[in-house]
Amino acid sequence: MRNKLKMILSALAGVLISMGPAFAGPNGDVRSSDWQIWLQEPASPTADRIVAFNGQLMVIETLIVIFVMGLMAYIAYRYSAKNNPVPSKTTHHVGLEVAWTILPIFILVGITIPSLKHLYFADRTPDAEMTLKITGNQWYWNYAYPDQNNLTFDSIFVPDDELKPGQPRMLTVDNKVYLPVETNIRLLMTSADVIHNWAIPSLSVKLDTVPGRINETWTRIHEKYVGKTIYGMCSELCGVNHGFMPIAIEAVSKEDFAKWVKQAQAKFASDDPKANVIVRLASAKVTR
Amino acid sequence: MANAAGAHHDEHHDHYPSFFSRWFCSTNHKDIGTVYMFVAMFAAIIGGGMSWYIRLELAEPGIQFIQDKQFYNVLLTAHGFLMIFFVVMPGTIGGFGNWFVPMMIGAPDMAFPRMNNISLWLLVVALLMLLISAFVEGGVGTGWTVYPPLSNSIYHPSPAVDFGILSLHLAGASSILGAINFIVTIFNMRAPGMTLHKMPLFVWSILVTAFLLVLALPVLAGGLTMLLTDRNFGTHFFDPAGGGDPILWQHLFWFFGHPEVYIIILPAFGIISQIVSTFSKKPVFGYLGMAYAMAAIGVVGFVVWAHHMYAVGLDVDTRAYFTAATMVIAVPTGVKIFSWLATMWGGSIEFKTPMLYAFGFIFLFVVGGVTGVTLANSSADLVFHDTYFVVAHFHYVMAIAAIFAMFAGWYYWIGKMSGKQYSEIWGKIQFWIFFIGVNVLFFPQHFAGLAGMPRRIPDYPDAFAGWNYVSSIGALITAVGTLLFFVILIRTYASGAKAEQNPWGVGATTLEWQVPSPAPFHTFEDQPDMSGKAPAE
Numbered sequence: 087m088r089n090k091l092k093m094i095l096s097a098l099a100g101v102l103i104s105m106g107p108a109f110a111g112p113n114g115d116v117r118s119s120d121w122q123i124w125l126q127e128p129a130s131p132t133a134d135r136i137v138a139f140n141g142q143l144m145v146i147e148t149l150i151v152i153f154v155m156g157l158m159a160y161i162a163y164r165y166s167a168k169n170n171p172v173p174s175k176t177t178h179h180v181g182l183e184v185a186w187t188i189l190p191i192f193i194l195v196g197i198t199i200p201s202l203k204h205l206y207f208a209d210r211t212p213d214a215e216m217t218l219k220i221t222g223n224q225w226y227w228n229y230a231y232p233d234q235n236n237l238t239f240d241s242i243f244v245p246d247d248e249l250k251p252g253q254p255r256m257l258t259v260d261n262k263v264y265l266p267v268e269t270n271i272r273l274l275m276t277s278a279d280v281i282h283n284w285a286i287p288s289l290s291v292k293l294d295t296v297p298g299r300i301n302e303t304w305t306r307i308h309e310k311y312v313g314k315t316i317y318g319m320c321s322e323l324c325g326v327n328h329g330f331m332p333i334a335i336e337a338v339s340k341e342d343f344a345k346w347v348k349q350a351q352a353k354f355a356s357d358d359p360k361a362n363v364i365v366r367l368a369s370a371k372v373t374r
Numbered sequence: 375m376a377n378a379a380g381a382h383h384d385e386h387h388d389h390y391p392s393f394f395s396r397w398f399c400s401t402n403h404k405d406i407g408t409v410y411m412f413v414a415m416f417a418a419i420i421g422g423g424m425s426w427y428i429r430l431e432l433a434e435p436g437i438q439f440i441q442d443k444q445f446y447n448v449l450l451t452a453h454g455f456l457m458i459f460f461v462v463m464p465g466t467i468g469g470f471g472n473w474f475v476p477m478m479i480g481a482p483d484m485a486f487p488r489m490n491n492i493s494l495w496l497l498v499v500a501l502l503m504l505l506i507s508a509f510v511e512g513g514v515g516t517g518w519t520v521y522p523p524l525s526n527s528i529y530h531p532s533p534a535v536d537f538g539i540l541s542l543h544l545a546g547a548s549s550i551l552g553a554i555n556f557i558v559t560i561f562n563m564r565a566p567g568m569t570l571h572k573m574p575l576f577v578w579s580i581l582v583t584a585f586l587l588v589l590a591l592p593v594l595a596g597g598l599t600m601l602l603t604d605r606n607f608g609t610h611f612f613d614p615a616g617g618g619d620p621i622l623w624q625h626l627f628w629f630f631g632h633p634e635v636y637i638i639i640l641p642a643f644g645i646i647s648q649i650v651s652t653f654s655k656k657p658v659f660g661y662l663g664m665a666y667a668m669a670a671i672g673v674v675g676f677v678v679w680a681h682h683m684y685a686v687g688l689d690v691d692t693r694a695y696f697t698a699a700t701m702v703i704a705v706p707t708g709v710k711i712f713s714w715l716a717t718m719w720g721g722s723i724e725f726k727t728p729m730l731y732a733f734g735f736i737f738l739f740v741v742g743g744v745t746g747v748t749l750a751n752s753s754a755d756l757v758f759h760d761t762y763f764v765v766a767h768f769h770y771v772m773a774i775a776a777i778f779a780m781f782a783g784w785y786y787w788i789g790k791m792s793g794k795q796y797s798e799i800w801g802k803i804q805f806w807i808f809f810i811g812v813n814v815l816f817f818p819q820h821f822a823g824l825a826g827m828p829r830r831i832p833d834y835p836d837a838f839a840g841w842n843y844v845s846s847i848g849a850l851i852t853a854v855g856t857l858l859f860f861v862i863l864i865r866t867y868a869s870g871a872k873a874e875q876n877p878w879g880v881g882a883t884t885l886e887w888q889v890p891s892p893a894p895f896h897t898f899e900d901q902p903d904m905s906g907k908a909p910a911e
Contacts, residue, residue, distance in 0.1 A: 118837040122825035125757055132756070140754055147744035154711065154740045158733065161718045165654070166725070173655040174720030183660050186712040187705060194701040197747065202694050204753035209690040224529075246436075255435070256835040275687075280524040281620060283685055283760060287826035290756040294686045296621065297523060298614020301687035319835075321760040321828045322685070323517045325524060326443040329831030 116288045117257060117317040126288040129316055129337075130305045132208040133290035139204055143197065208290060211304035214272035218265065222275070222282030222295035222320070225327035229263045234347045239354045243330045256329070257317045262336040264350070266343035267307045275301045283322035286333060294322055311337040390895060401487035403472045404893060406494050408791065410468030413498060414461050414780075415860075420505070421456030424449045426853055429815075431832060433846035435839045446832040447515030452508050454518030455538070458638065459545045460501050462776045466641035468494065468552065470783050471580045473791060475556060477886040477893065478574045480565030480902045485558040493552040500544035507537035514538040517830060519627060520601065522612040522620050527605045536605060539598050546591040546598075553587035556580050565885075565898070567905025571665070574884045575658060578665045579644025582672045583637050589676070590633040597626035621686055628679035635772050636675045640668055642779030643710060646732050648884065649786050650714050653729035654721025655881035660713045667706035667713075674702050684755040693752040700750035707743055711736060726878070727801030731782030734809050735775055742771025745820065760830075763823025766816050774812045781808070781859065788866060789873030793892030796866045804862055808855030815848030 116129055128137045164170065219230040223240075231237040244258040265271060275284055277295040285292040289305045307316070318333035338346060390396060400406050428449055431440045440446045472490065476483055484490050507514050511532030516525040525535055560581045564573070573581075600611040601623065610616025612623045651658045658664055680688060680696045688696075714736055723729065745767040748754050758764060789795045818841035827838045834842065873891040876882050889897045 118825035118827070118835065120837050121821075121840040122837065123821040125824050126826055136753060136757055139751075140748065140757070143748050143751070143754065147747060150744055151740055154715070155737070157715050158736065161715060161721075162723065162725075162733070165718060165721050165723050167722045170720070170722050173722040175656070176720055177657045177659055177661065179659075179716070182716065183663050183709070183713075187663075187709055190705050190708045194704055194747075197751070198698055198701050201697060201751040201753050205694060205697065205751075206690060208753060208756055254835060256833060280529055281521055281686075285760070285828070287757055292685050292756050292759050296687060298619065299621070299687060317835075319826075319828050319831075323447070323519075323521070323524065323830045325529060326447065326515065328447075329443075329828070329833055 115254070115315045115317065116311065117254065117315075118287075128290070129288040129308050129311050130290060131308075132204075132305065133288055135204045135207060136290040139200060142200075146193065146197070208303070210302050211270045211272060211306075213270060214304060215270045216266075217272040217274060218263070219274045219276075220284050220295060222277040222279070222284065222324070222331075224279050224325050225320075225331040227259075227263075227282075227284070227331065227333060228278070231347070235351065237347060237351055237354065239350065241334070243327075243332060245330075254317070257319070257332045257334065259332055259334045262315065262334040264336045264338055264343060264346045265307060266340045267309050267312055267337050269340065270304060270306050273303050273305060275303075280324045281322050282320050282324045282331070284318070284333060285321035286316060286318035286335065288316055289318075289335075291318075292321055307335075307337045312339050312342075313337070399491065400494075401483075401491055402895065403476050403484045403487070403490065404791075404895070406490050407469050407472035407474075409494055410464045410472060410497075411470075411784075413494075413501065414465035414469060415863075417456050417460035417464070417501060418856075421453050421461055422853075422856060424453040424456070426849055428453065429846045429849035432834070432842050434843065435834060435836050437833055440832055443832050444512050444515045447517070447830070448508055448513035450830055451514050451517050451538075452504065455504055455541075457773060458518065458634065459542070460497070460504070462638045462773075462780070463545075463549065464497060465780045466638075466645070466776065466783070467549075467556075467580065467583060468497070470576075470645060470780075470787065471552075471556060471641060474787065474886055475559060475577055475580050476563070477889070477897055478577050478884050479560065479563060479568055480885050480898045480904065481559060481563035482896060482899050482901075484555050485563055486555050489551050489555055493548045493555065496544050496548035496551070500541045500548060503537050503541035503544065507534045507541060510534040510537055519624075519631070521627075522601060522604065522623050525601060525605075526613065536602065539602050539605075542598055543595060546595050549587050550591050553584035553591075556584040557588070560584075565901040565904045567903055571662065572904065573665075574644075575647035575661070575664055575668075576641070576644035576884075579640045579642075579647075579668055582668045583640045586633045586637050586640070586672050586675065590630040590637070593626055594630035597623060597630070600626075621683075624683050624686060625680070628682045629676070631682065632679040633672070633675045635768070636671055638776050639772050640671065642735065642776045643668060645779045645783040645786070646714065646735050647717075649728045649732045649782050650717050652786070652878050652881040652883075653724045653726060653732070654718045655724075655879070656717055656721045657883075658713065659716035659719075660709075663709055664713050667709040670706040671703065674699070674706070678703065681750060681752070681755075684752045685759045697750060697752045701747070703750075704743070704747055707739075711740060711743075724879075724881075726785075727796070727798060727805055728782045728786035730802060730805045730809075731778050731785065734805065735778040735782060738770050738775045738778060738812070742767055742769075742775065746771055757826075758823065760828055761823035762819040762827045762829060765829055766819035766823060769812075769816045769819075774816065781805075784863075786878075787886075789877050789891050790886055790889075790893055792867055792870070793873050794866050794870030795873040795877060796862055796870060800858070800862050800865075804855055804858045807851060807858060811848055811851030811853075811855050813848070815845055815852050818842075818844045818848070 118126055125137050128134045216233045221228040226240050226242040228240050239261050241259045241261045241263060244260055246255055249258055275293050275295040277297045282295045284295060291305050293301050293303050314337050316335040316337060320328055320331045511534055513534045523529055603609040604611050610618040612618045612620050647658055678700045681700045684693055749758055749767055785796055785801050822838050822841045827834055875890050876887040
């Protein structure tokens, strides 16, 4: 019975999704497209779950809205002063009142149980294969790879007049953050100044970077996104340029990731790779 | 006053004070209510103007009008503050609450008329402080949530934020005094025979709201004081470098902030209940359920605050609790929706303008309510937090819904308040323009949010251009509807038809319809005997 209900919900959700424009963003990049009305395509196991869950929720909610609107339309017609000149005197019906208190509880419990499963799944990974440390700054991101000799670099917004052809406006950064696909990546986040939020819609990752705290979550990018860029934006008001500190992830194969690490270590060698990240962050605040 | 028999005097026999004493030193609940409503309308013009300027900027990608991005943040911050503290709260609680709570319970005035005056003028000063803050060295660009460290002196060094904090302090003090006044009035000054279970639901809604205010606002005041000393006197409550914690602010703020959204919507519930009952010509269905649903919403509203903080890195068990607790809110709100529908069921419904607005309110509240179920899930919040989906949700369920209730209440009671009746046909036209406008304005924001558009940004990736353009057209339609409302308001005061004592017929059973229109300066100096009467619906 429950499985059948689940199947029906999933099927309805599928219909709803297919009504929206195609998932993939322009150029095969993972970002939103014109007139998009649905979530971005899921690129991680967490996102697979959240997108499906949201589809089920949306079906339930749409049905509730249609039900209530239907009742209202019927009432407006049937019980207008013209069609029903003499009002009834009914003011109580215990059965009805109990029913509309109890029934919603069942629906809500039905929503909460899968919701909590997804929540615990999305929280953190027990077996991380690598770590990415993300530090929010006004108004750019700093990325550190502690497992790759503390490779560290800043990722800064590219303004409109410096964009190369094909680069999306408002989303392009000078240095993308490279991540290997099919790898459990632990994400550690903190901030050097105010609270920011590192949000990637297609990975269902959204976590504040809070000064004085290190927040943890995880992700795993699906294999089919090799060579694609996955975009996100800062999602916590952090000052004047809050809208201008995008996130761009280049998803690469594990081999290409190893190659990129070598190149990047040469490219960003001005920093001592062995140095303590915290110390450099402290000095970065003074020099920038 | 030979023929002043009954509970009230004829208006011509009333002694009105001079203009200054009447409007500035007033202790009369009706006059204070009227001033509250005009303060709310004044703030609504400014706050609404800000939102239209924001939508103008967002109509197309790129920066067109607001070159200074700090000013954009100041606009969205002030829009939030103004609409919450200076439009909806003074409108529903200060305006309709002051006008009709004493009349509905058969009391001659509020319990503490002079304190009522202080509440009003503290609010006016708070409003002035907030407006000043926008013009002081860059203004407050923190969002209405004022999260440190962004609101700290390092990142917002100007005194603008201090002005903002003091403004909220004063607005809070004003509301606490007002709330105490309502609680005392409702508990002690009801007409003989009017038990708590016979009070009209609007009075119930104001009672629950007053308790929320008294319990929630001191917490905000404490947090604001800590922020003020952090900024000016070297404390480190919210500064990690000094052993403080920015998340502490968020807990304090949202412990106030979540009840605050119920403070906004509960009086709206009350207004809608009165109107639905009046125009269906039926008593409210499930009166006790309706009253205790509001009380339940008030209680549960205090234990769900961290659902605004799913993204800050709370422990997963904590988020699981807040997900489950937030879900509970859907039960009493569902009871309210179904009870309104059941009240209309079997009724004989007159579709006058207030009833149209009540229908519109229920529609908006249901649409915003179901998206609230989505947002209650900490898991779904991973994609929705801080997107336009949230903006669409809270404007539907709380902001525009409350505005609808205020319009509904204005059309419903304007005859009683001014003695002049509005034009029914223009009221209906205004409703339809406004209803279409807000839906075109806010519905597309669901899509922008699903697609991933963050809130509080002055420019956006080009993919979001389509829905933002539609949304801005909706803002234009809404602006026309708002303008038309003010035309109707001026016409009603200037040349409206004389209002009858009870223009709504047999459905209008509450006590305010038993006094002439406009309501005399003093009403119910002799309290009516309500014993033996049915629950006042």
